[in-house]
Amino acid sequence: MKHTLVARVQDEPGVLNRVSSLFRRRSFNIDSLTVGGSETKDFSRMTIVVDTARTPARLVEENLRKLIPIAEVRDVTDMPTVDRDLALIRVRCDASARAEVTQLAEIFRGKIVDVAVDSVIVEVTGDSGKVDGLVDLLRPRGILEMVRTGKVAMVRGTASVAAAS
Amino acid sequence: MILTGAQILWESLMKEGVDLVFGYPGGCILPAYDAMLDYPVRHVLVRHEQGAAHMADGYARASGKVGVAVATSGPGATNLTTGIANAMLDSIPTVFITGQVPSHLLGSDAFQETDVTGITLPITKHNCIVRTPDELARAMKEAFAIARGGRPGPVLVDICKDALQKKAEFVWPDSVSLPGLRAFEAPSPKDLERAADLIGQAERPLILAGHGVIKSGAMQALQQFAERTHTPVALTLLGLGGFPASHPLSLGMMGMHGEAYVNQAIQQADLLLAFGMRFDDRVTGNLKTYAPHAKKVHVEIDRSEIGKNVAVDVGIAADLRTTIEALNAIVPEYRHNAWLKTIGAGQQETRGRDIIHQPDSGNLYAAHVIHDLWQATEGNAIVVTDVGQHQMWEAQYYPHERPRSLITSGGLGTMGFALPAAIGAKMARPDAEVWVVAGDGGFQMTQCELATLQQEQLDIKIAVVNNGYLGMVRQWQEFFYDKRYAATPMLSPDFVKLAEAYGIDGKRVTKRAEVIPTVQAARTSGAATLIDFRVVKEEAVYPMVPAGANLDAMIRRPVTEEVQA
Ligand SMILES: Cc1ncc(C[n+]2csc(CCOP(=O)(O)OP(=O)(O)O)c2C)c(N)n1
Ligand SMILES: [Mg+2]
Numbered sequence: 167m168k169h170t171l172v173a174r175v176q177d178e179p180g181v182l183n184r185v186s187s188l189f190r191r192r193s194f195n196i197d198s199l200t201v202g203g204s205e206t207k208d209f210s211r212m213t214i215v216v217d218t219a220r221t222p223a224r225l226v227e228e229n230l231r232k233l234i235p236i237a238e239v240r241d242v243t244d245m246p247t248v249d250r251d252l253a254l255i256r257v258r259c260d261a262s263a264r265a266e267v268t269q270l271a272e273i274f275r276g277k278i279v280d281v282a283v284d285s286v287i288v289e290v291t292g293d294s295g296k297v298d299g300l301v302d303l304l305r306p307r308g309i310l311e312m313v314r315t316g317k318v319a320m321v322r323g324t325a326s327v328a329a330a331s
Numbered sequence: 332m333i334l335t336g337a338q339i340l341w342e343s344l345m346k347e348g349v350d351l352v353f354g355y356p357g358g359c360i361l362p363a364y365d366a367m368l369d370y371p372v373r374h375v376l377v378r379h380e381q382g383a384a385h386m387a388d389g390y391a392r393a394s395g396k397v398g399v400a401v402a403t404s405g406p407g408a409t410n411l412t413t414g415i416a417n418a419m420l421d422s423i424p425t426v427f428i429t430g431q432v433p434s435h436l437l438g439s440d441a442f443q444e445t446d447v448t449g450i451t452l453p454i455t456k457h458n459c460i461v462r463t464p465d466e467l468a469r470a471m472k473e474a475f476a477i478a479r480g481g482r483p484g485p486v487l488v489d490i491c492k493d494a495l496q497k498k499a500e501f502v503w504p505d506s507v508s509l510p511g512l513r514a515f516e517a518p519s520p521k522d523l524e525r526a527a528d529l530i531g532q533a534e535r536p537l538i539l540a541g542h543g544v545i546k547s548g549a550m551q552a553l554q555q556f557a558e559r560t561h562t563p564v565a566l567t568l569l570g571l572g573g574f575p576a577s578h579p580l581s582l583g584m585m586g587m588h589g590e591a592y593v594n595q596a597i598q599q600a601d602l603l604l605a606f607g608m609r610f611d612d613r614v615t616g617n618l619k620t621y622a623p624h625a626k627k628v629h630v631e632i633d634r635s636e637i638g639k640n641v642a643v644d645v646g647i648a649a650d651l652r653t654t655i656e657a658l659n660a661i662v663p664e665y666r667h668n669a670w671l672k673t674i675g676a677g678q679q680e681t682r683g684r685d686i687i688h689q690p691d692s693g694n695l696y697a698a699h700v701i702h703d704l705w706q707a708t709e710g711n712a713i714v715v716t717d718v719g720q721h722q723m724w725e726a727q728y729y730p731h732e733r734p735r736s737l738i739t740s741g742g743l744g745t746m747g748f749a750l751p752a753a754i755g756a757k758m759a760r761p762d763a764e765v766w767v768v769a770g771d772g773g774f775q776m777t778q779c780e781l782a783t784l785q786q787e788q789l790d791i792k793i794a795v796v797n798n799g800y801l802g803m804v805r806q807w808q809e810f811f812y813d814k815r816y817a818a819t820p821m822l823s824p825d826f827v828k829l830a831e832a833y834g835i836d837g838k839r840v841t842k843r844a845e846v847i848p849t850v851q852a853a854r855t856s857g858a859a860t861l862i863d864f865r866v867v868k869e870e871a872v873y874p875m876v877p878a879g880a881n882l883d884a885m886i887r888r889p890v891t892e893e894v895q896a
Pocket of ligand 1: 717718719720721722744745746747769770771772773774796798800801802803804
């Protein structure tokens with residue numbers, strides 16, 4: 167099963183290294199890990215998707231908590247969240263197919279952001295399922311290149327992984 | 332106050348109450364050594380940085396305080412790593428200070444540059460690099476807070492040479508606020524009640540007491556709890572001394588080389604109270620068949636240990652002493668006479684097989700050496716062991732009554748630990764009688780520290796249990812590899828002459844009758860002595876649970892051979 171953990175971490179050199187070293191050392195399986203700025207200057211936020219087939223999510227969470235620069239960790243898997251993944255997909259597409267690809271992208275609220283003679287770049291944002299859906303539909307046409315950010319998540323309502331603590 | 336970084340380093344150490352460091356100088360740390368001369372601190376010059384790390388570790392184990400070691404960049408720092416890993420696995424509060432190349436050279440493969448924070452990332456509780464003198468005081472304050480806090484451990488501060496040379500205002504922070512360093516949590520009343528309920532329902536309860544008992548100072552609380560609930564106590568290797576060996580409820584050591592009746596009791600128990608231990612594979616054997624009838628209550632300071640190896644019914648992540656005291660306040664008295672009788676029968680059976688009860692056959696057995704050492708020292712010594720068969724015999728035949736009287740490398744099993752750790756222990760407890768118990772193999776790994784011992788004029792006694800083999804490995808070869816002794820027979824120097832070369836008294840013992848007199852002579856000599864005990868070469872530590880086997884599937888001492896002897 168996949169679990170989504172959201173962590174608030176001190177923004178200092180080496181934090182990402184500490185987290186990835188922990189996962190490597192303990193053979194925790196990372197599906198995706200994103201890091202970026204947060205609402206406070208000295209802190210970043212990480213969204214980590216872990217495969218918990220081998221290690222219970224609670225242990226991953228508790229181990230993260232032991233890292234000194236980690237201020238807060240929360241398993242948001244069972245909470246109502248907004249989660250987003252962004253993908254850029256370069257798909258084979260000549261002039262005759264452009265309309266169809268554009269249409270497909272639009273169904274997923276994606277858009278064409280670059281056009282070349284025989285390919286286009288599609289940008290799509292959504293939860294991972296939605297992005298997967300579009301990728302599956304585009305695959306038969308030939309995906310030449312793809313990059314995904316991995317999931318970022320935020321709890322809905324007021325239950326934030328907050329700076330308050 | 333404007334000071335150089337080097338002065339700030341020592342000012343910080345003074346603020347933390349450090350008056351003793353173990354170390355070895357070199358280019359990048361040189362400014363710190365120069366400044367050291369102006370501070371009231373004793374520096375112990377080691378012969379290899381691994382020794383400095385183990386000395387800081389031994390000092391911390393014997394005193395309960397933070398041990399400090401200093402080394403230079405590159406090879407100095409890499410030589411520390413075995414000792415750092417050792418402190419990590421046994422959760423020993425230690426601070427390591429390493430010099431680093433000047434900040435403008437970082438990442439350039441400068442002379443003696445190594446990525447020390449990178450190398451030590453997985454073997455420290457935390458580490459950091461200091462590039463400017465104004466960061467240094469805070470880094471030091473944080474290092475000590477982290478080393479001591481929660482589950483203790485090693486912290487490394489890597490300091491660039493220019494950060495030691497340049498000046499900054501010395502400001503000692505009043506407090507540290509580190510997001511990941513959390514305050515102790517008290518056990519919740521609900522968890523305590525659930526634990527108390529299980530204790531009330533149990534007919535065959537057993538306490539598994541670990542290192543946490545000693546670290547949290549829970550000895551008295553534990554004894555009270557055990558007596559109140561009439562619950563026998565089994566100890567991990569690092570827990571020895573946490574509960575008096577002579578107490579009627581003490582069972583001794585559990586696990587791979589624990590007594591048969593202890594492991595059988597674990598397999599039969601209907602409640603395990605795991606206090607400050609972490610269900611290491613050396614104590615559980617096969618997890619699938621471990622303690623199949625038992626409910627489990629796990630009290631442990633480190634949350635990430637709860638449920639890691641063994642699923643538990645009640646997990647309490649809190650300070651052990653506080654938790655046991657809280658339990659003492661709510662549990663009524665219980666009696667478990669039938670259960671204790673069952674265990675007692677196993678104890679009786681074990682006694683019959685025990686080599687210690689066999690008559691003197693003319694052979695010198697290591698077990699007898701340890702037993703006689705215990706007798707001669709009246710059980711009052713601090714014994715510092717190395718790793719191998721002699722370590723297990725120490726654990727079996729030197730009953731420990733008090734905490735911090737056995738100092739041994741548990742989690743990492745580091746050969747070469749004993750001599751340097753004993754130097755640290757002796758400096759922490761100068762009035763205590765300190766004995767090294769080491770094998771002929773492991774002793775040679777750090778024997779250079781004999782020079783340190785002499786230079787510091789320390790009265791430490793050394794027992795080399797000399798069996799001519801890397802004995803523990805030979806034992807595995809005997810049991811599991813058809814007695815194919817690959818690379819385990821070992822030639823050693825004449826340890827008596829070796830000792831003498833360092834100006835230390837050397838003695839040799841080859842017969843049982845000589846053990847006690849020689850030990851007594853060493854005890855009263857007032858100076859360091861090394862005794863080379865020439866013991867039976869091919870002797871095994873019994874019982875033994877093969878790695879990964881069921882805990883009660885033990886290899887026992889064959890009864891016949893000894894009885895005939
Ligand atoms: C640094 C290190 N290298 C290798 C080992 C593996 N090992 C464990 S016990 C042992 C044999 C120890 O021999 P000795 O010091 O003579 O003690 P004995 O077992 O004979 O009492 C070895 C090689 C280890 N624990 N540590
Ligand atoms: Mg040996």
